[in-house]
Amino acid sequence: MMRFMQWLHRWVSLILIIQVLLWIVSAAAFSLMGHHAMSGHQYMRHVHPEMLSEQAPQWSLDEVRRRFPAADSIVLSNVLGYPQYQVKEGTEWSYVDGHTGAAWQTDAQLAQAVAAASYEGPGVIVDVEAIERSDEVIKWQGPGYRIDFADDLNTRVYVDAASGQVVDHRNTQWVIADWAFKLHFMDYSGERSFNHLLIWSAGLFALWFSLSGLILLVRNVAQGDFNPRRKPTWLEQLQRDEKPIASSCGGGGTCGLCKVTFDNAQQPAPTAAERVMLSEAELASGLRLACQHKVQASDKVELANGDVASHTLNLQRKRDLTPSIAELTFSSSQPLTYRAGQFLQFKIPHENAVLERHYSFATAPTDDGLLTFTVRHMPAPRSGVPAGIGSGFLCRLKAGDQVEAIGPFGDFVLTEAQERQQVFIGGGAGIAPLRALLQAEKQAESPRPCKFFYGARNGSELCYVDEFAADEQVDYVPVLSESVSEDWNGRTGFVHAVAAEWLRSQDLSNLDVYVCGPPAMLKATMDMLAELGVPRNQIKFDDFGI
Numbered sequence: 357m358m359r360f361m362q363w364l365h366r367w368v369s370l371i372l373i374i375q376v377l378l379w380i381v382s383a384a385a386f387s388l389m390g391h392h393a394m395s396g397h398q399y400m401r402h403v404h405p406e407m408l409s410e411q412a413p414q415w416s417l418d419e420v421r422r423r424f425p426a427a428d429s430i431v432l433s434n435v436l437g438y439p440q441y442q443v444k445e446g447t448e449w450s451y452v453d454g455h456t457g458a459a460w461q462t463d464a465q466l467a468q469a470v471a472a473a474s475y476e477g478p479g480v481i482v483d484v485e486a487i488e489r490s491d492e493v494i495k496w497q498g499p500g501y502r503i504d505f506a507d508d509l510n511t512r513v514y515v516d517a518a519s520g521q522v523v524d525h526r527n528t529q530w531v532i533a534d535w536a537f538k539l540h541f542m543d544y545s546g547e548r549s550f551n552h553l554l555i556w557s558a559g560l561f562a563l564w565f566s567l568s569g570l571i572l573l574v575r576n577v578a579q580g581d582f583n584p585r586r587k588p589t590w591l592e593q594l595q596r597d598e599k600p601i602a603s604s605c606g607g608g609g610t611c612g613l614c615k616v617t618f619d620n621a622q623q624p625a626p627t628a629a630e631r632v633m634l635s636e637a638e639l640a641s642g643l644r645l646a647c648q649h650k651v652q653a654s655d656k657v658e659l660a661n662g663d664v665a666s667h668t669l670n671l672q673r674k675r676d677l678t679p680s681i682a683e684l685t686f687s688s689s690q691p692l693t694y695r696a697g698q699f700l701q702f703k704i705p706h707e708n709a710v711l712e713r714h715y716s717f718a719t720a721p722t723d724d725g726l727l728t729f730t731v732r733h734m735p736a737p738r739s740g741v742p743a744g745i746g747s748g749f750l751c752r753l754k755a756g757d758q759v760e761a762i763g764p765f766g767d768f769v770l771t772e773a774q775e776r777q778q779v780f781i782g783g784g785a786g787i788a789p790l791r792a793l794l795q796a797e798k799q800a801e802s803p804r805p806c807k808f809f810y811g812a813r814n815g816s817e818l819c820y821v822d823e824f825a826a827d828e829q830v831d832y833v834p835v836l837s838e839s840v841s842e843d844w845n846g847r848t849g850f851v852h853a854v855a856a857e858w859l860r861s862q863d864l865s866n867l868d869v870y871v872c873g874p875p876a877m878l879k880a881t882m883d884m885l886a887e888l889g890v891p892r893n894q895i896k897f898d899d900f901g902i
Contacts, residue, residue, distance in 0.1 A: 361568050361571065361572065362572065362608075364564070364568065365565065365568040365569060365572060368561050368564055368565045368568075369565060371561060372561065372562065372565055375542070375558070378539045378540070379539075379540055381536075381539070382536040382537070382539040382540035383540065385532065385533070385536040386533070386536060386540075389529065389532070389533060389536075393529045393533070394529065394530065394533035395530065396511075396524070396525050396526045396527050396529065396530030396533075397525050398477070398509060398511075398527065398529070399475055399476055399477030399478075399479070399505070399507065399509070399511050399525070399527075400474060400475070400476070400525045401473070401474055401475060401476040412439065413432065413439035413441070413454030413455060414439075414454070414455040414456075415441070415452070415453070415454055415455060415456065415457040417430065417432075419457060420441050420443065420452065420457075423452075423457070424443045424445060424450065426445050426446075427443050427444065427445055428444045428445060428446065429443075429444045430442070430443050430444075431443075431444075432454070433521075434454075435460075435462075435466070435470060435519075435520040435521065436466075436469060436470060436473060438454070438455075439453075439454025439455065440452065440453065440454050440460055440519070440520070441454055442519070449518075449519070451518055451519045451520070460518065460519065460520060462501075462515065462516070462517045462518070462519070462520040464484050464486065464501060466520060467484065467500075467501035467503060467515040467517070467520070468481060468484050468501075468503055470515050470520060470521070470522060471501075471503035471513035471515055471522065472503075474513060474522045474525070475505060475511065475513060475525075477505065477507045477509075477511060478507055478508075479505035479506045479507030479508075479511060480505065480506055481503055481504070481505055481506075482504050482505065482506045483502075483503070483504040484501055484502075484503050484504075485501065485502045485503075485504075486499065486500075486501055486517075487499065487500055487501065487502050490502065490514060492512070492514070492526045492530075492531075492534075493514050493523050493524055493526070496514070496516070496523050496524075498516075498517065499517045499518075500514055500515055500516045500517045500518075500523065501514070501515045501517065502514055503515065509527035509528050509529060510527055510528045511525060511526070511527045512525070512526045512527065513525055513526075514526070541555075542554055542555050542558055543555075587650040587651050587652070588650065588651055589607060589646065589647050589648070589649060589650055589651070590614075590616060590646035590647070590649055590650070590651055590655075590657055591603060591607050591614045591645075591646035591647040592607070592647075593651050594614075594616075594646060594659075599659065600659070600664035600665065600666065600701075600762045600763070601614050601616075601646060601659060601664075602614060602701055602714070602762075602763075602765040602766075603646075603647065605647075607647035608629075608647070609627065609629030609630070609633070609645055609647055609648055610629070610633075611633075611899075612633035612634070612645065612899075613765065613766075614645050614646040614647050615634075615638075615643055615644070615645060615646070615660035615767070616643070616644060616645075616646045616657045616658065616659055616660055617641070617642050617643055617644075617657070617658045617659075617660055618642045618644055618649075618655065618656065618657055619642060619656040619657070619658060620642075620654060620655060620656055623642050623644070624644060624649050626639050626644070627645075627648045627649075629645060629648055630644060630645050630648055633645065635892075635893060636893075637893070643660060660767070663693055663764070664762060664763055664764065664765065665690070665692075665762070665763075666760065666761075666762050667688045667689060667690060667692055667700070667760070667761050667762070667763070668688070668689035668758055668759075668760055669686035669687070669688055669689075669727065669758065669759050669760070669761055670686060670687050670688075670689070670756065670757075670758050671684060671685070671686055671753045671754065671755055671756065671757050671758070671759075672685045672686060672687055672726060672755060673685050673755060674751075674753065674754075674755070677730065677819045677820065678812075678816055678817045678818070678819055679816055679817070680732055680733055680817065681730055681731065681732050681733075681784075681785055681787075681817075681819055682730070682731050682733065682750075682751050683718065683728060683729070683730050683731075684728070684729050684730075684731060684750060684753070685726050685727070685728045685729075686726065686727045686728075686729075686759075687725065687726055687727070688725065688727060691725065692725070692727065692763075692764070693721070693764075694717060694721060694763070694764035695721075695764070695769045695796075696717065696719075696720040696721070696769065696770065696789070696792035696793050696795065696796035697716070697717075697766060697767075697768040697769040697770070697789045697792055697793050697796075697870075697898070698716070698717060698763065698764040698765060698766040698767075698768070698769065698789075699714045699715055699716040699717065699763060699764065699765055699766050699789070699898075700714070700715060700717070700727075700729075700761040700762065700763035700764060700765070701713070701714055701761060701762045701763055701765060702714070702715060702746065702750070702759060702760075702761045703759065703760040703761060703762070704745060704746045704749050704750075704759075705749070706745050706749070711745060711746060713745075713746030713747075713750075714765075715729045715730075715731060715750075715788070716729070716766070716768075716788040716789035716792070716872075716898065717729065717764075717788065717789070717792050718730045718787070718788040718789075718791055718792060719791065719792050719795055720792050720793075720795035720796040720799060729750075729788060730785055730787060730788040730819065731747050731750045731751055731785070732747060732784060732785040733747045733748065733751045734747045734748070766898070768789055768793075768870070768872070768896055768897070768898040769793070769896075770793055770796055770797060771868050771896075774804075774868065775804060776804065776866050776867050776868050776894070777804060777805045777806075777807065777862075777866060777867040777868070778793075778797055778804050778805065778806045778807070778867070778868055778870070779806075779807045779809075779855075779859075779867050779868065779869045779870070780793065780794060780806065780807065780808045780809065780810075780869075780870045780871075781809045781851060781852065781855050781869065781870070781871045781872075781873075781881050782808075782809070782810050782811070782851075782871070782872045782873045783810065783811035783812065783851055783873035783874055783877040784811075784812070784817075784873055784874050784877070785873075785874075786872035786873030786874070786877075786878075786898070787810065787819040787820065788872075789872050789898050790808070790810075790870060790872055791820060793870060794806055794808060794830055798829050798830075803829060805831075806829065806830045806831065807830075807831045807833070807858070808824065808830050808831065808832050808833065809833045809835060809851050809854060809855040809858075810824070810832070810833070810834050810835065810851065811834075811835045811836075811837060811850065811851025811852075811854075811873070811877065812834070812835075812836060812837070813836070813837055813838040814836055814838055814840070814841075815836060815840075815841060815844060818834055818836075821834060833846075833847060833854065833855075833858075834846050834847070835847045835848065835849060835850070835851040835854045836848050837849060837850055837851075850877075850880065851873075851877065851881075852877065852880045852881040852884045853884075855881070855884070856884050856888065859885075859888055859890070860888065864888065864889060864890050864891070864894075865891065865894075867890075867894065868894050868895075868896070869885060869890060869894060869895045869896070870896050870897070871885075871895065871896070871897040871898075872897065872898040875899070878897060878899060881897075882895070882897065
């Protein structure tokens with residue numbers, strides 16, 4: 357529950373931060389424009405009504421009263437000096453010609469004259485359009501006329517057909533101000549009101565943000581996180597001591613890489629994050645996440661990967677497997693022992709810092725000691741956004757260049773002492789650890805049956821396709837999701853969907869599943885396996901999205 361609260365608190369804070377920025381921007385617009393500019397009345401002439409004695413209506417007030425006995429009010433007005441009675445009955449208004457007593461009529465010519473009389477700018481009339489309504493005029497429903505003037509502000513004058521009166525002036529600055537008001541008051545639906553669903557939702561979001569923030573604050577205070585003398589977490593302590601320990605989430609408990617073993621007589625209680633990231637068997641064996649527990653004097657902690665060390669890697673050769681994935685083969689400055697499925701933490705120099713990137717071994721351990729990795733080059737998604745830093749650095753290396761790395765890390769390894777069929781589902785650069793696992797399985801004394809589903813967008817993106825197609829020990833099923841050529845006779849669609857078809861006909865209790873690939877593919881596959889009922893303890897995955 358606390359983990360979900362943290363996740364939702366972060367996303368709600370993002371929404372609120374965006375709205376705060378909109379408030380700041382819109383408020384700045386109000387300050388810079390000023391009231392007069394926002395009104396749209398820059399070129400509006402303010403005309404004083406003529407004296408009643410000068411209007412001289414021929415139709416008397418008594419006649420108006422006889423026609424409208426239920427009138428609440430009768431106002432004598434004028435349109436361009438021509439008398440007009442405005443009669444209100446309840447919420448309805450009637451407009452009467454002051455000379456004839458007939459209902460008032462406004463044609464395009466009169467509307468144009470009325471608009472021109474209300475305008476004192478440098479422009480001239482360029483268009484007169486009959487309209488039924490306009491979103492630019494609040495609480496006004498036509499029919500009426502819109503008269504456009506050719507000036508620097510694109511002034512528009514709205515004239516009501518029923519009364520012949522000017523409804524309002526609008527221009528470009530008014531439109532900008534109107535959008536600023538929408539952003540400032542969250543009136544994206546255009547209801548011109550605070551009383552709408554969006555602002556209710558925003559209030560609930562703000563309430564949730566405040567309450568969840570208070571709960572998280574109380575928890576952090578209770579844990580001593582704001583105490584300058586607080587004890588560090590084991591992850592912080594091991595990093596200070598320059599011990600080789602992996603982490604990709606900064607201590608948030610979301611990557612699951614900083615595993616340590618507690619040998620205490622009384623092991624610390626598992627946290628919510630650990631129950632998500634670690635299996636029951638791992639928890640029972642004393643395995644915990646170093647970021648979740650503070651250093652205690654009585655603790656006895658061992659790194660889960662005891663053979664981790666720093667290595668200087670020298671690039672021996674490089675080749676392109678696909679247009680976007682390269683294979684890099686290194687030698688190490690000292691012997692490196694690893695298991696298929698594990699990874700190294702590469703130290704990537706960038707400006708004045710050193711970044712960490714994880715890459716899995718693409719082969720099982722070899723006699724020559726060479727270390728092979730696959731790297732997907734991440735191009736810039738759009739102009740102004742940099743390309744992938746880690747992949748860009750590694751793909752630019754030339755034979756003889758060196759790079760520092762730490763490892764090996766990870767427990768994405770083959771199950772042991774089980775005779776179940778081994779099923780591998782992967783996509784993209786997820787080929788690396790799966791290829792290493794398949795090689796390790798084939799090298800076993802009694803290799804188990806292996807089924808390998810591998811997905812790519814098109815045929816040119818299939819890594820090691822000839823190698824797997826010729827391998828008689830692996831039942832290889834390549835799947836293409838896009839750009840299928842006419843000569844392709846293999847499976848098409850999403851790799852997890854093709855794997856699901858096969859799994860439905862299998863004994864799910866008699867197989868182990870290994871999954872690795874892009875985040876979207878990994879999530880879809882894990883959801884599919886859960887839906888089919890594959891036991892969780894028979895599934896292993898390597899998350900490229902950490």
